[in-house]
Amino acid sequence: MRCLVVFCGLVVAVFNQKLFVGDQVLRVTASSEEQITLLKELQDLEHLKLDFWREPVKTALAVDVHVPFAGLQAVKAFLESNGIQYRVMIDDVQMLLDEEKEEMFRSRDRDRNTNNFDYASYHTLDEIYSWMDSLEAEYPDLVTKIQIGSSFEGRPINVLKFSTGGSNRPAIWLDTGIHAREWITPATGIWSAKKIASDYGRDPSLTAILNTMDIFFEIVTNPDGYYFTHTSNRMWRKTRSINPGSSCVGVDPNRNWGAGFGGPGTSTNPCSETYLGSFEHSESEVKSIVDFILGHGNFKAMITIHSYSQMLMYPYGYTSTETPNQQELHTLAKSAVDALATLHGTKYSYGSMITTIYPASGTTADWGYLNGIKYSFTFELRDTGRYGFLLPAEQIIPTAQETWLALMKIMEHARDNPY
Amino acid sequence: QPTWVDPAFPMKELNTSHYPATRAAKVAEHYLNYHHGSPSKWFMVHAIERATSEDIPEVGTKYHIQFSVQEQATKKIVENCIAEILFRQTEGQSTPEVNCTCDDLLKIKTSDADHALYHHIKHQPHLVTGTDIPDSQGNIPKEMEPLWYLGGIGASFIMWQQSNESTLYNMAHIHNVKQLNSENDLLAFDYVVLLHEMVSQVKKKKNHSSICPSII
Numbered sequence: 001m002r003c004l005v006v007f008c009g010l011v012v013a014v015f016n017q018k019l020f021v022g023d024q025v026l027r028v029t030a031s032s033e034e035q036i037t038l039l040k041e042l043q044d045l046e047h048l049k050l051d052f053w054r055e056p057v058k059t060a061l062a063v064d065v066h067v068p069f070a071g072l073q074a075v076k077a078f079l080e081s082n083g084i085q086y087r088v089m090i091d092d093v094q095m096l097l098d099e100e101k102e103e104m105f106r107s108r109d110r111d112r113n114t115n116n117f118d119y120a121s122y123h124t125l126d127e128i129y130s131w132m133d134s135l136e137a138e139y140p141d142l143v144t145k146i147q148i149g150s151s152f153e154g155r156p157i158n159v160l161k162f163s164t165g166g167s168n169r170p171a172i173w174l175d176t177g178i179h180a181r182e183w184i185t186p187a188t189g190i191w192s193a194k195k196i197a198s199d200y201g202r203d204p205s206l207t208a209i210l211n212t213m214d215i216f217f218e219i220v221t222n223p224d225g226y227y228f229t230h231t232s233n234r235m236w237r238k239t240r241s242i243n244p245g246s247s248c249v250g251v252d253p254n255r256n257w258g259a260g261f262g263g264p265g266t267s268t269n270p271c272s273e274t275y276l277g278s279f280e281h282s283e284s285e286v287k288s289i290v291d292f293i294l295g296h297g298n299f300k301a302m303i304t305i306h307s308y309s310q311m312l313m314y315p316y317g318y319t320s321t322e323t324p325n326q327q328e329l330h331t332l333a334k335s336a337v338d339a340l341a342t343l344h345g346t347k348y349s350y351g352s353m354i355t356t357i358y359p360a361s362g363t364t365a366d367w368g369y370l371n372g373i374k375y376s377f378t379f380e381l382r383d384t385g386r387y388g389f390l391l392p393a394e395q396i397i398p399t400a401q402e403t404w405l406a407l408m409k410i411m412e413h414a415r416d417n418p419y
Numbered sequence: 420q421p422t423w424v425d426p427a428f429p430m431k432e433l434n435t436s437h438y439p440a441t442r443a444a445k446v447a448e449h450y451l452n453y454h455h456g457s458p459s460k461w462f463m464v465h466a467i468e469r470a471t472s473e474d475i476p477e478v479g480t481k482y483h484i485q486f487s488v489q490e491q492a493t494k495k496i497v498e499n500c501i502a503e504i505l506f507r508q509t510e511g512q513s514t515p516e517v518n519c520t521c522d523d524l525l526k527i528k529t530s531d532a533d534h535a536l537y538h539h540i541k542h543q544p545h546l547v548t549g550t551d552i553p554d555s556q557g558n559i560p561k562e563m564e565p566l567w568y569l570g571g572i573g574a575s576f577i578m579w580q581q582s583n584e585s586t587l588y589n590m591a592h593i594h595n596v597k598q599l600n601s602e603n604d605l606l607a608f609d610y611v612v613l614l615h616e617m618v619s620q621v622k623k624k625k626n627h628s629s630i631c632p633s634i635i
Contacts, residue, residue, distance in 0.1 A: 122556050183555075216536055233554045235591065235613065235622050252620075274618035309617070318486045348468060349436035385445075385589030386463055386491060388615055392557030 002305065012307040020097060022069030025090035027054070027062050027080065035084050035183065040064055048075065066093065114138050119191045119400070121393045122183050125227050127153070128220055130200070131190060132158055139197045142210075146217075149288025152241040155223040162190065162196050162215040172209075172301040172411055173373075177339050178253050178285075178364065180236045181389045182227025182307040184381050184399055189219040191400035192407065205408065209415045214339070215299070216292075222253055222285055235389065238345040239283050243270035249279040255362040256286045257369050260318025263361030294371065301375035301414040302368035303407065306389050309357060309380035310348045312337050312406065315369040315377075317353030319362035325354070325374055330408050332413050335379070336406035353378060375414050379403065433470040434480075440470035442525040442587050443482035446503035449579035449588070450517040455524060456572035458565035464495050465489040480584065490527055491552070492568070506584050514634045515516040524537065536565050540606055546598040547608075553592070567598050570610050573627045578614060590601045591615035591622060 030036045039056035042048070048071040053064040054227055067075050079086050107223040113134035123131070136145045142162055149157045163169065176189030183210040194213060209215075220226050224240035240248030248271035255266045260278035262268075266276040293299050314329035316322075323329065330351070337348040351355060353363065357380070366375035382391055382399045391399070433440045442463045451462050469485040482505075487498040500521035507513050526552040540547055549566045553559045559567055570593045578588035599607040616624045 229555075237620060273622075349441070351434070351436050355434070358438060384463060385615075386461075387553060387557050388589050388591050390553045390555065390557045390592060392553070392559075395557070 006300040009359055013182070014107050020068075022072075023066060023093040024072060024088055025064060025066045025093060026075070026079075026086045028056075028084060028086040028091040029062050030059050030084060031055060032059065035059070035082065038082055038084065042075070050075070059083040064089065064276055065374065067400075079113060080372070087139040106217050107388055111380075113411065114197075115196055116409070117190075117194075119187075119194070120397050121208075122187055123190070125220060125223055127138050128186065128190065129156075130194055135160065135197060136192065139200075140344060141244065142200055143197055146216075149226045149284055149293045151222075152239055152283070153224045153227075155227070157285065158218070158220075159225065159292070160193055160217045160219065162200075162210060162217065163300065164210050165199070166212075166214075169214045170298050170299050170300045170414075171214040171216055171243065171304070172298060172414060173216050173218075173289075173299055173368070174303050174305070174407070175221045175228055175304045175364070176224075177219060180222050180229045180238070181234060183229070183389065184307045184391045184396065185305045186219050186226070186291075187393075187396045188381060188400040188403055189217065192404055193217050193398065195400075195404060203374070209411050213411075213415060219291070222260040222290075224285075224397075225250070237273050237287055241283060243275075243278075246270040248275075251275050251283050253283050253285050254304075254362065254364055256280060256283050256287050257362045257364055257367035257378065259363060259366035260291070260316070260359065260361040263318045263359075265317065265358055265360035266362060274360075280362065290367070293373075299368075299373050300419070301377075301410060302365060302366040302373045302376050303375075303379065303410060304368075305379045305380040305381065305403075307391070308385070309347060310382060310384050311354040311356055311378075312348050313365070313378045314375055315352065315366045317359060317363045317366055319358075320352075320354050320359075322352070323369060329375070329377075331405055332375070336377075336409040339405040340402045343405060346402055348406075360396075370404060374419060375410060381408070422587060428473040430471045430473045433472055435467040435470050436536065438473060438587070439584070440467050440484065440583060441483070442582075443470065443472075443504045444484050444486050445587050446504050446515050446582045447465065447484060447486070447500070447517060447519055448488065448503070448580060449575040449582065450519055451500075451521060452572050452575035453579055454519075454576065455462075455521075456568070457529055457533050458536050458572075459492055459529040460527060461491045461509050461568045461571050462488040462497075468495070468535070472582075475505075477508065479505055481505045488521070488524065492529075495527060497521060497527070497558045499523065502597050511586065512583060515582055517579070529614075540598070544602065548595070549593065549599050550595040551593075552596070566608070567593060569608065570596060570612055572613060573610055574612050575624070577625055577627055581614075585618055587617035589617070594624070 001149050026149055030039055034064050036056050049068050051066040052250040057062045063301050132145050136143045144161045146159045146161055147156045177186035222239055225236055227238055228236045238252050240250055252274045255274050255276040262281040269273045312333045334352040339348050365378045444467050448464050460471050465487040467486045472480055472482045484502045486500050487496055489496050489499055502519040505516040543603055549563050552567050553564050571590050573589040590612055593609040597609045599609055601607050610627050612625055
């Protein structure tokens, strides 16, 4: 412990200079009063530039002395010729300082990683998971990482909980990365999660949201698929579950929800990109969320984020019947896309899923709505087909910034319209 | 200013945010790119101002779209484009018939840039090749951009041919491009591209060779 304190002092004083190469620290054990006297004399020899970490006081206490390289031979000879026992405690002070400095930088990287993190590039699953730990460590009073289940291939399914307290507060659900190839979505998710954490206490509106509601954010909703897009097939969409009797892998997680399951816009062919699965919630990636949200019982908004097409949609996708809240959702969608456009002029279309993009059954937002979550929305982020799924990394931050404005509109509305 | 067409059959006003209008506009986009695109000129629909459709018994459905496009290199927006797109009622797939007026579009001159590219490629010691455009992160090396545009223009022909009221195509990726040997002044390229169809979410690998217009 004392060593550590001294080391920190040394590092501060020395800062990047290699002044201690070959220096050693000796632990000297005096066995008589005469030897103690001799050691005190050694202390007085200024030209040796000895640094006694522990002073010679009495025989019971060991004496630690930092000896510069130049004086090592002389000091050891002195100790040996006087029969004073010693051992080399630190073999090379500089080496230890270098290790210590490295460790400090490494731990600084771990502790403050979310400030150094490169939000303007796409990251691997491991990098994202490690970033989650950093975020949790950096904002311990606000952020908790919760594992809500495991993927088909056994990867943890992690959700970031943002909460300032209370008990089972009304909650907002956000998810990105449910379709593996839609890389812009987890990239936007990371930026947005950091935004939530750093804006609490600074932005009045976001602070007001978190003072009464919790936010649950699942960044990589399909970790197996995401991993697969990095290692094997950039254009993979579905989960990676094995379909018995078929050589084709994976289920479309956005057709697997129990909301008009098996209806229009789905396929029963395991080889299809919109294969709905053998039964609703067959995918653990979907079931985990279903169980979590139903178990919680107090979600008020559910926002699921995809790419591409630049759309903001409300239920339904499985039927053309309008929801009872059609007017309110439509008005809210309009205010959200108008807010989004103010930043970079990006145009979004909006409406129900079935009219705006295509009929699709068993989708996330329809399930949310049918389970009492009134403010259920589906985003399709940039762009409209120029780059499509391969959106350049330089568009990550502009996309995240503009999307944030739309997300805030929805979250504010949920905050201000409790039900 | 082109006038709005007076239809012969009952006309339905379409919501410009909804997919019937956006799919028809996308067909017009592919048509425009095939006919007017170049390695320095690639258009995408910018906004749909108005859209109507008419069902023509025993023929098919005809869409009228009033829209603007944006040229991707210059970011220039061209307004007042009007397109008529007829999707015929046929057994299998048939190429939609398109009539498109977009006067200001023809005013975008890229012949200098196109000529420069032609000469640049013509005088290369080796045949030009490219692969993985864009890459996983969306990056495209600067020198590959014209080949990306050219690939998009060529793919537009296929996407136009393959389109119907239940599809929306975009070119997702260029797997590779190879310049072909040619004895005459034309430059020819062989492309393997990935097309993304939005409704089925299917990715289709297509080969288009010698369809790319020569650069003169």
